[in-house]
Amino acid sequence: MTAAGLLRVLLRRWYVVVAVFAVLGVTFVTLDEAGGAYVSQTKVVFVVPDAAAVGVFDDRQRDTLLEFVGAIEQEINDGKLPDRLSPDAPLFGAGVSEGYQVVIPNTGGQWEYSFPDPVLSVRVAGQDPDRVRETLNTLLDRIDVLTADRQSTLDPRDAISTERVPAEATVSHVGGSRRTQARALLVLGLVGLGVAATAATLVDRLAGRTPRPRRQDGSAGQTLPPTISPGTTAQQTERVT
Numbered sequence: 001m002t003a004a005g006l007l008r009v010l011l012r013r014w015y016v017v018v019a020v021f022a023v024l025g026v027t028f029v030t031l032d033e034a035g036g037a038y039v040s041q042t043k044v045v046f047v048v049p050d051a052a053a054v055g056v057f058d059d060r061q062r063d064t065l066l067e068f069v070g071a072i073e074q075e076i077n078d079g080k081l082p083d084r085l086s087p088d089a090p091l092f093g094a095g096v097s098e099g100y101q102v103v104i105p106n107t108g109g110q111w112e113y114s115f116p117d118p119v120l121s122v123r124v125a126g127q128d129p130d131r132v133r134e135t136l137n138t139l140l141d142r143i144d145v146l147t148a149d150r151q152s153t154l155d156p157r158d159a160i161s162t163e164r165v166p167a168e169a170t171v172s173h174v175g176g177s178r179r180t181q182a183r184a185l186l187v188l189g190l191v192g193l194g195v196a197a198t199a200a201t202l203v204d205r206l207a208g209r210t211p212r213p214r215r216q217d218g219s220a221g222q223t224l225p226p227t228i229s230p231g232t233t234a235q236q237t238e239r240v241t
Contacts, residue, residue, distance in 0.1 A: 006197060013200035020196040028188055037097040038132045041123040042169040043105075044143050044162050046072075065118035068160055069104055072146050073120060076102050076139070100124040100135055102143075129171045136169055 010017055046069050048061050073082070082103045101123045107114045122139050126132040144162060151159040 006201070009200050009204045010197065013203050016200040016203050017196040020199060021192050024188055024192040024195075028185060036173055037125045037127060038129040038171050038173050039123070039125045040132050040136050040169050040171045041121065042136070042140070043165045044120040044122060044140065045165055046118040046120075046147070046160055046162055048160060049158055062116075062118065065160065066104075066115060068150070069118045069120060070115075071150070072143060073102060073104055075146055076142060098126050100139060102139060129173075132171050133169075140164065 046065050048065065082101060101121070103121055104115045105117070105119055105121045107116055120143060122136065122143075124132050124136045124139070126135065147160065147162055
């Protein structure tokens with residue numbers, strides 16, 4: 001089939017083309033939404049009395065704070081060893097689209113960990129923004145409860161406290177880049193064009209094979225005269241009629 005012939009088929013069976021691209025459009029939107037996730041993260045800084053989260057940590061109390069934070073990390077993870085991603089690595093980028101992570105940030109390498117600051121990094125990822133926000137708040141509240149329980153016998157003025165940085169965490173949506181989306185849309189468009197051409201051609205051929213009703217001679221209700229064979233007289237004809 002020539003290009004002109006194919007174009008005529010596509011125009012003649014335009015509804016098939018529209019149906020194919022409608023399905024592909026819904027597929028693209030669904031995959032685009034499923035390919036991303038809602039994320040939120042914050043840091044919980046542990047500070048000694050009369051100190052601030054934005055200040056420089058006192059090296060004389062750093063080890064004590066790190067030991068305390070390590071105990072909180074272990075308890076909130078139910079005693080399991082968490083995966084220690086780079087502090088700059090997003091949770092979604094590590095392949096986690098539904099879940100959370102509470103760890104002491106590792107500033108070292110893959111083979112040698114380094115935990116210089118008494119901080120817990122809290123990161124949450126999910127498909128629903130409200131669920132992500134709820135999970136984050138639940139984790140932060142649990143950290144505060146565990147911190148208070150471990151110091152229940154101390155005077156509050158001598159207890160380690162926590163501060164959240166930032167104080168109010170935001171929830172944002174992450175997904176594929178614009179370039180990736182454009183490339184996927186182009187590929188999907190080419191595939192859709194091929195499917196539409198094939199489907200339209202098939203429908204056109206099937207429609208061409210449908211038998212047409214035969215046209216009958218004479219109009220409806222018209223009585224045809226009887227056939228007179230050779231040798232038949234008029235009187236015989238009258239008897240026939």
